[in-house]
Amino acid sequence: MARIELADLAHHYRPNPATDADYALKPMHHVWDQGGAYALLGPSGCGKTTLLNIISGLLIPSRGRVLFDGKDVTHLPTESRNIAQVFQFPVVYDTMTVYDNLAFPLRNRGLRGPAVDARVREIAALLDLTPDLTRRGGGLTADAKQKISLGRGLVRPDVAAILFDEPLTVIDPHLKWELRSKLKALHRALDLTMIYVTHDQTEALTFADTVVVMHDGRVVQMGRPDELFEKPAHTFVGHFIGSPGMNVLPAEIDGATARVGGVGIPLARGYTAPAAGIRTEIGVRPEFARLAPAGTGVPVRVRRIEDLGRRRIARVELAGHPMAVTVPDGLSVSGEASVLMEPAMVHVYADGRLVEAA
Numbered sequence: 632m633a634r635i636e637l638a639d640l641a642h643h644y645r646p647n648p649a650t651d652a653d654y655a656l657k658p659m660h661h662v663w664d665q666g667g668a669y670a671l672l673g674p675s676g677c678g679k680t681t682l683l684n685i686i687s688g689l690l691i692p693s694r695g696r697v698l699f700d701g702k703d704v705t706h707l708p709t710e711s712r713n714i715a716q717v718f719q720f721p722v723v724y725d726t727m728t729v730y731d732n733l734a735f736p737l738r739n740r741g742l743r744g745p746a747v748d749a750r751v752r753e754i755a756a757l758l759d760l761t762p763d764l765t766r767r768g769g770g771l772t773a774d775a776k777q778k779i780s781l782g783r784g785l786v787r788p789d790v791a792a793i794l795f796d797e798p799l800t801v802i803d804p805h806l807k808w809e810l811r812s813k814l815k816a817l818h819r820a821l822d823l824t825m826i827y828v829t830h831d832q833t834e835a836l837t838f839a840d841t842v843v844v845m846h847d848g849r850v851v852q853m854g855r856p857d858e859l860f861e862k863p864a865h866t867f868v869g870h871f872i873g874s875p876g877m878n879v880l881p882a883e884i885d886g887a888t889a890r891v892g893g894v895g896i897p898l899a900r901g902y903t904a905p906a907a908g909i910r911t912e913i914g915v916r917p918e919f920a921r922l923a924p925a926g927t928g929v930p931v932r933v934r935r936i937e938d939l940g941r942r943r944i945a946r947v948e949l950a951g952h953p954m955a956v957t958v959p960d961g962l963s964v965s966g967e968a969s970v971l972m973e974p975a976m977v978h979v980y981a982d983g984r985l986v987e988a989a
């Protein structure tokens with residue numbers, strides 16, 4: 632396994648790029664630690680595949696370098712990079728047994744005998760494939776085949792990294808849940824650097840120690856799942872993670888108070904007012920904003936209450952701006968009401984980026 636450094640990396644598919652918009656990957660510099668479990672998360676077209684292809688060697692970046700443990704691999708082909716890959720669709724040899732499919736990447740590297748046998752049996756056990764070892768790949772279900780693909784990705788203990796490109800897309804929803812948790816356990820058991828590409832926040836948050844959120848060709852935040860939830864570094868992260876996502880409201884900042892349409896909202900600390908012309912907003916997640924009776928907090932008007940099963944969400948308007956807030960158990964309010972926000976969880980954003988208190 633390896634520490635992966637993306638040094639001043641950028642990529643454009645268009646010739647002669649003039650502005651940032653011409654770059655599929657805007658300039659970035661990141662270090663991905665050895666042994667980490669990373670999820671690359673973002674909507675379609677944000678640049679995930681471009682970045683993965685640069686790491687795997689399918690694409691040479693227009694600018695910058697890729698280093699594996701300090702060694703420059705930017706121009707090395709995939710087969711010389713010592714990585715394993717698992718794709719959306721199963722890659723399984725139908726005529727080989729499950730055992731031989733799992734052994735293939737090891738034998739391909741010249742390994743033979745007990746070392747192969749021990750590792751194949753270890754991976755088969757971790758993926759619950761032991762009863763199928765003597766069956767041929769061809770007769771298995773799509774789910775079982777994808778498990779074998781995962782096993783083939785995981786079987787080599789000496790890889791620099793394993794790259795997973797939306798590996799659970801074809802898996803039945805029931806098994807998906809199981810495999811997601813299993814991959815996390817496998818990461819702990821095998822101590823490998825794993826990079827998992829997905830547009831599904833649940834997959835990313837379940838699997839990864841570090842989630843790398845991409846938006847429009849940039850990494851907008853790299854952090855633990857709880858950091859992304861509690862302190863989104865960008866309003867995009869606030870929207871994209873969580874359901875419903877973070878409320879983002881236009882605001883003016885006056886020391887330790889935010890004003891939304893003239894309504895004051897207390898902040899935990901004082902802020903320097905952003906310069907004129909900068910878009911200023913506050914962000915607060917529905918989980919940190921509670922509905923309350925009128926006259927007890929920030930005035931709002933209740934539009935409707937949604938029952939989400941385990942919790943209720945109120946859709947309200949604050950000075951004309953829509954917001955989603957939590958309805959505490961037992962509370963019954965309609966029309967005029969209040970919202971109580973946790974000041975430490977009300978964040979300030981300037982042109983979409985988180986602003987730290989003064």
Ligand SMILES: Nc1ncnc2c1ncn2[C@@H]1O[C@H](COP(=O)(O)OP(=O)(O)OP(=O)(O)O)[C@@H](O)[C@H]1O
Pocket residue numbers: 644645655673674675676677678679680681682830
């Ligand atoms: N071969 C290519 N030639 C030109 N433009 C490309 C090429 N591949 C990707 N792009 C563009 O680069 C940007 C990033 O695409 P990329 O495929 O990396 O995003 P993604 O996040 O992986 O999306 P998806 O989840 O849909 O695969 C998009 O605007 C896309 O249209």
